[in-house]
Amino acid sequence: MADATSESPDVAGLIAIDLPCRGCGYNLRGLLPTGRCPECGVPISASCHDDLLCYGPPTWLATLQRGAWLIVWGTVGMVAGLIVFDLVSPLLMAVVKLAGGAVALYGVWLITQPDPSGIGDDQYVNDRRIVRFCVLVGLVAYTLEVVWESGVKPVPLDIAKGLCHLVNAVGDFAMLSYFAKLAGRIPAVSLSLRARRLRWPVAVARGIAVAGARTLVQLGPPAAGGGAATTVTVALTAIVGAAVLAHLGLSVLVLILVYRLGKALRVPLELARHIWPTTSIGTPLSPGNHLAGPRGH
Ligand SMILES: [Zn+2]
Numbered sequence: 001m002a003d004a005t006s007e008s009p010d011v012a013g014l015i016a017i018d019l020p021c022r023g024c025g026y027n028l029r030g031l032l033p034t035g036r037c038p039e040c041g042v043p044i045s046a047s048c049h050d051d052l053l054c055y056g057p058p059t060w061l062a063t064l065q066r067g068a069w070l071i072v073w074g075t076v077g078m079v080a081g082l083i084v085f086d087l088v089s090p091l092l093m094a095v096v097k098l099a100g101g102a103v104a105l106y107g108v109w110l111i112t113q114p115d116p117s118g119i120g121d122d123q124y125v126n127d128r129r130i131v132r133f134c135v136l137v138g139l140v141a142y143t144l145e146v147v148w149e150s151g152v153k154p155v156p157l158d159i160a161k162g163l164c165h166l167v168n169a170v171g172d173f174a175m176l177s178y179f180a181k182l183a184g185r186i187p188a189v190s191l192s193l194r195a196r197r198l199r200w201p202v203a204v205a206r207g208i209a210v211a212g213a214r215t216l217v218q219l220g221p222p223a224a225g226g227g228a229a230t231t232v233t234v235a236l237t238a239i240v241g242a243a244v245l246a247h248l249g250l251s252v253l254v255l256i257l258v259y260r261l262g263k264a265l266r267v268p269l270e271l272a273r274h275i276w277p278t279t280s281i282g283t284p285l286s287p288g289n290h291l292a293g294p295r296g297h
Helices: 058-085 090-111 125-149 154-183 188-218 226-263 265-273
Strands: none
Touching: 058 090, 058 226, 058 265, 090 125, 125 154, 154 188, 154 226, 188 226, 226 265
16 A cells, blocks of 8 residues: 555645545544544544554454464474374364364464455455454364264265365465564565465365365275285375375475564564553444444454
8 A cells, every 4th residue: 555645635734635534534624633532532643654564453363463472382282282182082183183272273263354444454454354264164063073083974964074174275375474464564575485485385285185085985995905006006105105295395485484474573563662642542432434444353
C-alpha cells in the first residue's frame, strides 16, 4: 500500500481519500491527520502509513507472536510425548498427539488472526482462511486417531484419517504462503524467502507420504513368490519411506522458521507499542463508517 500521507490531505489539510483506521477500519476521509479516530481513539497518524506490521495494533501483534510460541511449544511437547509414550501404549500416544496438536493448532489459529483494520489482509486472506479451515480438519484428524487407537477401526474412519492428512498437505502450503507474506510485512526478507521456498517440498512430501501409505495398505503385503506386484510394492515402500523422512526433516525446518518468525515479530511489536496509545487499542466502539474491518476469520 502506498504511503497515504503524501497524497491524502486536500487544500484544507483534511484527508481526501478513503483511508481505513488501523484500529477499527473506520473511514478517516474528511478528518485532520493530526486528530484521533472518532470510533476507537487511535491517532490518525498511525493509519497514514503503509501496511508494515509496526503500524498495526500492538494487541493484535502480541496475539500473532503468542500464536508462534504456541505452535513451537505445542509441537515440541507433542514430539517429546510421542517419544516417551511410544513404547507404553499407542492409545496414550494418540492422546498426547491430540493434546500437543491442539496447543499447536490453537497457535496457528492465533497467528492467522486478521488485522482489526483489514489493512494488508487482501494479500493473504485466502491463505489465512485455508489455514484456519485446516486447523479444524487437523483437530478432527487427531481426534480420529484417538478413536482409532481405542479399538474402533471401521474402514470409513481410516479413509477419513487419510483425507484429513491430504487436506493438511494443502494447509501446509497455504500456511507457508501466509508466513512468507506476513514476514514480508515485518519486513524480514530472508524469513519470507525461506517460507516461500519450503512451500512445495513440504506439501509434496506430505502428499506423497499420505497417498503412498494409503496405496500400500490397499496393495497389501508383498507376495512371497516375487513378481511384478511385489516389485511395485517394494518400490512404493521405498518412496513412502523417503517421503516420510523428507517430511520429518522439512517439518524441523518449518518449526525453526516459526520460532524465528516469533522472535522477529518482537521488533514491530515494540515499535507499535511506541506508536499506539495504551488504551482502547484496536477495539471499535460501534459499527459505522467502516471501510475494511473489523473482520471475522
Ligand atoms: Zn478507529
